[in-house]
Amino acid sequence: MSFTPKQETVLHCDVAVVGGGPAGLRAAEVAALGGARVIVFEQNPSVGRKFLVAGKGGLNLTHEASVDDFAMHYSVAGLDLIQVQGLWRALLEGFDPKALRLWAGSLGIETFSASSGRVYPKEMKSAPLLRRWVERLRCLGVEFRMRQRWTGLRTREKLQLEFCGTSDEATGCVVEAGAAVLALGGASWPQTGSTGIWSDILTKLGVEVAPLEASNCGWECEWPQEVLERCEGKPLKNVRVSAGKACVRGELLVTRYGMEGGALYALGAALRALPQPTLIVDFKPDSSAESLLARLGSARRNFLSEAAMRWRLGETLTCFLTGLLKDSPPESADAMVQAVKHCEIRLGKSRPVAEAISTAGGVSFGELDETLMVRRLPGVFVAGEMLAWDAPTGGYLLQGCFSTGTCAGEAACRWTTNR
Ligand SMILES: Cc1cc2nc3c(=O)[nH]c(=O)nc-3n(C[C@H](O)[C@H](O)[C@H](O)COP(=O)(O)OP(=O)(O)OC[C@H]3O[C@@H](n4cnc5c(N)ncnc54)[C@H](O)[C@@H]3O)c2cc1C
CATH class of the missing domain: 3.50.50.60 (FAD/NAD(P)-binding domain)
Known part of the structure; x- marks a missing residue:
């Protein structure tokens, strides 16, 4: 120089x-x-x-x-x-x-x-x-x-x-x-x-x-059209999210290109270390799987709408799950509990x-x-x-x-x- x-x-x-x-x-x-x-x-x-x-x-x-x-x-x-x-x-x-x-x-x-x-x-x-x-x-x-x-x-x-x-x-x-x-x-x-x-x-x-x-950035992922139409820009509050061994509680936000939100930002380092960045989301972190199952006990069909009512899922989460599970709706109470307590979301790249x-x-x-x-x-x-x-x-x-x-x-x- x-x-x-x-x-x-x-x-x-x-x-x-x-x-x-x-x-x-x-x-x-x-x-x-x-x-x-x-x-x-x-x-x-x-x-x-x-x-x-x-x-x-x-x-x-x-x-x-x-x-x-x-x-x-x-x-x-x-x-x-x-x-x-x-x-x-x-x-x-x-x-x-x-x-x-x-x-x-x-x-x-x-x-x-x-x-x-x-x-x-x-x-x-x-x-x-x-x-x-x-x-x-x-x-x-x-x-x-x-x-x-x-x-x-x-x-x-x-x-x-x-x-x-x-x-x-x-x-x-x-x-x-x-x-x-x-x-x-x-x-x-x-x-x-x-x-x-x-x-x-x-x-x-x-x-x-x-x-x-x-x-502290958004991550890309592809949403079914129904999720985007009904949930874009709406926060999914008080969720527990993990990536690899890291786990945080906070908020996620559906966006056109994927996701934003404090919980996602906090998991950035863990996500960058994963070969395939994946989130596991617990949408009902204050309820155990057993208690959710007990509350859904008598349902025999329409598990999602039953869960929405009995678990008080709220409008945004119900719309989100409806869109996400459209092609493979839960066929048992156990599958419904799994979808809410252990929802796997595969991500693409982080935003620039x-x-x-x-x-x-x-x-x-x-x-x-x-x-x-x-x-x-x-x-x-x-x-x-x-x-x-x-x-x-x-x-x-x-x-x-x-x-x-x-x-x-x-x-x-x-x-x-x-x-
Ligand atoms: C939208 C947004 C919101 C944020 N909100 C918060 C918040 O609420 N709380 C929080 O803790 N953090 C927040 N942050 C992060 C925080 O602002 C940054 O971490 C912080 O400003 C970094 O400070 P710094 O001094 O290291 O660098 P910078 O603030 O980036 O300053 C670096 C300076 O170096 C100058 N520079 C660069 N290259 C050269 C060069 N070659 N020659 C001369 N000058 C150069 C730049 O012009 C710049 O002025 C936010 C960031 C963004 C983008």
Whole structure:
């Protein structure tokens, strides 16, 4: 990679943060609080575009679970459960859900915890929080360089990062920094700037990057016409769904192309690991098979309509099962119980990563030390969704970005000030 700046400016700082999402902004904040001179580089004209999108349907900032419960919601390719929990406990202890709520409060953003344990700002939106956060960063002396796309990195002698301008007016630049935090996000919703193109740059530098895949996303499957006509867009609530050994309770939603819903999102990692992704759905998780059978006991025919009445299946589920079982209606009470307690749904592909809420894959944790520094690139730290962790919706994603941003920002500050 050639580093001959043409007319580009050469800048100097202690910590260069690349990517103006929540992970990068948090890293910039803690590094600046630690006394470092920080510049944030962002390819968009403004920071936090995906963070703003996340606030559209109600910004789920974190979850009120304890650190131990929280850590159980993360998965990391190549690490077993004990290792993942150890890793995440340490990361969360550096900036835990309580600290995140206090931090939001210090910006004048009050939060509340819903009955599900999910934590939201009272106003539900991200814009007021982002505005005050950027103001605070400016007060701390953080400089912002917008419309700068990171294109390369050199660690020989000095750490140098190269940027090209993303508009006619913006010329590129080279920055010489004591340390850098890369927080370039995943590859979902590329219109917000998270394109995942950084993956090629790091791979060329010898860093292992696991393929970027869709997570917290819909899956494709073919529905009988009757199911689509009567159930599209309607939630199947309070179902227990399993994929392989993983099992969750939540909601599924029939869509034109297949399925969406919180329960499906939570099973993403398990589904991706299966050669033939298949869901087993229990539509009556609070009733045992025996009790259902007893309640259907006297029925001799029309098992589905009898079950709909006696088991109170509800309109959406009854329509769903009617469409699904049209060609092979249950011919016994046992078969009816099986259809409701152990319904097998074979899925096709996951929806494209561009549509997903988040991205699995990214910079492998095997490349990093415990401060999130890339071992083969001394002084370069990584934070946020570009790391190869995965988590369901529920506030775990943003909390993960804030916690890794805190860790990387503090470590980058220590690295540059101790040299
Ligand atoms: C529709 C939607 C709703 C969501 N809702 C929630 C929610 O309620 N709760 C929750 O926990 N999570 C939610 N998420 C996920 C959450 O928004 C992300 O996990 C989080 O924004 C990731 O933060 P990040 O800082 O790692 O990356 P990003 O927010 O993706 O930021 C990365 C930044 O890096 C910049 N960048 C990329 N490449 C370059 C480059 N080469 N040079 C310079 N800059 C570059 C990008 O422009 C971008 O601004 C939602 C996501 C979506 C899409």
